[in-house]
Amino acid sequence: MTFGVGDASYQAVGGIEGIRRLVDDFYRIMDESPEAADLRRLHPESLDQSRDKLACFLSGWLGGPRLFSEKYGPIAIPSFHAQWPVDESLSAAWLGCMEQAIARQDYSPEFAEYLLAQLRVPAQRIVQASRNRHGGA
Secondary structure, three states: OOOOOOOHHHHHHOHHHHHHHHHHHHHHHHHHOHHHHHHHHOOOOOOHHHHHHHHHHHHHHOOOOOHHHHHHOOOOHHHHHOOOOOOHHHHHHHHHHHHHHHHOOOOOHHHHHHHHHHHHHHHHHHHHHHHHHHOOO
16 A cells, blocks of 8 residues: 555544544653643643644544635645744654554554654654754754
């Protein structure tokens, strides 16, 4: 299977139910992990809307229904996140939580590796957009 073509990634993740399981695990890990405390502080106390927004975004990003734009309107990930000073350590914490969440899913090793590699791309763009807005090297 070629991930990233059509809805292959959306199918591999288990559709919207699979995405919501991944997102629930991701936010549970972020909530409980001391390494992610700074990242957690950037989120509202209730993670309900954060969970829904990430799940809706990932649905379209993985080739499934574009739920985010249907529900919340258009989004440009780097510019949206540029409102916060997101540095390499916050990006690493986010990716670390996501890596643990991916490991808890019943994905093939090939898809798990592919998904994490794909998520590194917007994570890096967010750090760059934040640097551009907030200064820094």
